Amino acid sequence: MDAFTTAWAGLTGWIFETLVQPAFYALGLMDWAEDAYDWLDFGLYGLLTIAIVYLVCRPLEAWRPVEPVADRRAIRTDMVYTFLARLGVLPLLAFVLLASLQTRWEGWLTEEGLLPPTLEEIFPPLRAAPLLAFLVYVVVLDFGEYWRHRAQHGLRWWWALHAIHHAQRQMTFWTDDRNHILDDVLAALWFGGIALLIGVPPGQFPFILLVLRLAESMSHANVRLSYGRLGERLVVSPRFHRLHHGELSAGAAGKNYAVLLPVWDWIFGTADWNRDAYPRTGAPGTEEAMATGGWVRQQWAGFRRVALALAGRG
């Protein structure tokens, strides 16, 4: 692993010094160089996670598929979403927005004589255990994600956007990142808002992040896989999440909203533990472009639908 981390640092350093920093220098953007370095690391790590997720999920999908692959074009569209999301184009926009928002928020707080808190200060034992602290952050943020997901289904205008994610009838592990761009921005603001309140540690846990990423992609995989009586209650499984994507579960009638930890559905009464059900996926009632259109058509359909919903005509 040391060899890997050394090689990784060497690779990112080489790309940064050879390509990125000279470009930033030429553009007069050197005060953004450190942010660019972080971003490069994020983007390259995104590529690596795609590769690992593929290597794990693809054989599973070949081994025990829930349904045959009938529409490869629909899967290719999901791939576009994944690469856009993982290579940092969309998160970059959210990052720039959130970074300036965070600066203003913290500046304002300190002007008022306050300092933004961190979880470690509230629970001092977490200081000596960065790994445990990180897991606590994951739990808190996952709780936030559960309620964002509830809102995506419960609010008509938000469902107008989120329906793109659900319209996929050929669900595979690539479907995880299939979201409308506005939905991504809202997600970043929601996540960032919670992060502002509790402080979020820097991404020094690539291995854990990789595991989380793998779990989320796996939950969308086209694989007949349940984690068993206990496992189903610990981590969201392909079975658990496919039920959420079922045709009868679309919109406000949804079940199994959890992103990573099913415990939230358990607590708030939205869990469906039927371990034998692998329903057809899709969102009946949404226009066909949202299901089978390309990235541009789906985005356009989303904009149109959210405008109609907000105007009360959707």
Place this chain on the structure above:
Amino acid sequence: MRPLPAALALALVLPGLARANLVYVLNSADASISVVDSISREEVRRIPVLREVHHLILTPDRRELMVGDSGGNELLFLDPATAEVTRRERFSNPYHMEHSPDGRYLVVTSLRRDQVDIYEAGSHTLLARLKVPDKPSHLAFSPDSRFVYVTLQGARRLMAIDLAERKPAWSVEVGSQPAGVIWNNGRLLVGVMGSDYVAVVNPAEARLERTVFVGRGAHTIFPGPDGRALYVTSRVDSRITVLDPLTLEPKARWDIPGGPDCIAFDPEGRLWVTLRWIAKIAVVDTATGQAETIPVGRSPHGIFVQPRREAMAPAPTAGLPAPRPTTAATEPEDLQTEAAAQPVRAIQAAPVPVPAAVTPHPASHPPAEAGSFWRQWLRR
């Protein structure tokens, strides 16, 4: 066996003949501090911090290291002899910080919040918080402690703040994205990161006098402990330029791949340099410009060398070694101008530019302190 490791091995066998150092490296993108033993040239401990550490200085009594965790709004205090965290203090966004020469003030720049904070040095009572233009980066004092000078990275300017009045006195345009600043022979030297030069500012006239070419991405300037050389890092051309402190003429240029940033000096006069982009530090011999590298955490920034007489035991989870007598009496004014406990090789010995060969150190793997393979991996 190569000469340097051989000498270090001998030093281990014959304690007292040579001095050892603990080197503290702030891993700004890893939320940690690496403690490196300069005898073994290995990281012996990693100290977790809250968020994002960049710069560190000694406390006015020189007994503790004060580390600024800017993202975590916290100051950490370490015993430099033992690497023990002695206390913590809630503190607004400490990015770059220095004590005034008369010991009265602690001035802190908050890069991301566009604030310069003036504190009473002993009590850390906030005396003034100045809202300044874009991205206040590094700072330096006038020797009489009357003024503090702050580079404004996003505003192309160097700003002088009157500490008696606690308000800006003047500012002057120095170039694109100014970063490091020091006082040198009645002038202010500013590393201009968006360009390739050091700006020379006459503070009496608030005027840019001239520029000195050093290489693209000029960043910070560190005076050598013997006062005979200035070392300037350039992050884009990835080099260190040695300047004569009187004439500002370049005396040598060493290519150091990896984005050299901050520098500290050990008692033997070697440079310990953080390499921002490749998660390493370099140890540079000033006589030859030769460099060896040691892996640390991601985006290493601030660095400090603490002389010790014995090697550090690599035992992160066990009890720390008992505090040993430090050499605090001979400690430096600050980390950049660390006083040499032994004679330093004169820089004149290397007047001819010598290209550096950066070679990975053979024993560069972190020690087996994390206990297991997966913990080592997670530790990153």
